[in-house]
Amino acid sequence: MPFFDGTRGRMHYRRWPIENPRYIVVLLPGMGQHSGHYHRFAHTLKPAEAEVWGLDTSGHGLSEGDPQHPGTLVELVDDATRFVELVRATRPDRPLILMGHSLGAVTALAMLGAAIPDSGEVAPDSAVLERDYPLRPALPEQALAGLVLSGVPKRALGGGAPNAPGTPLPHELPVLAVHGVDDRRAPIDAIRVWTSRHESVDLREYTDAGHDLLHEPVHARVTADIANWIQGVVVGLARHP
Incomplete structure (x- = not known):
């Protein structure tokens, strides 16, 4: 079984290999989920x-840790960054798409320094913000060809507002965001506002x-939309090297 050393213990991952892939999708699951669900x-x-x-x-699937406390956002970003670096070292010649669901989506945004809470929840100059939210990218520029976000909670969607902290x-x-209209865990209004800030x-x-789009009756349509969108991104890269 494949493992690597994470921030607080051994991290497990899965790979579904194919011969000569056009692109790589790196998936970060949500709280209570693991790679086996995908x-x-x-x-x-x-x-x-x-x-x-x-x-x-951390703490999910076969990774070491406490499932009730997967780590701070800083720790989650560190683990996910190590994972992306491992993938890039294995497949350095393929475009890489980062995808995150729920907590995984928050982590993905934080890897770019963009998982910032709304100013109404945490003051922009708060010490809590500096301590708990990575404000600078953990990945080098051009590391990603695209970003897919699913069910992003409001607590990460303050970025893009005028004078917002972070990167x-x-x-x-x-960037593709997929979201259920009836999502009760992460109501859709927040992602609509956030999307309007980012062209x-x-x-x-x-x-x-609802919240878990890839495991609901609409999963086939959502997966097809994600696949078609990613293919368009990769084709665009091929046309504009």
């Missing part, structure tokens, strides 16, 4: 020539769908 998603992306890698968050999302980075973000809304 076999269907990974196999569905295979015809689109995607190789999927999924991380078990703005790169204008050239394509590079494509928001897809799914009626009669």
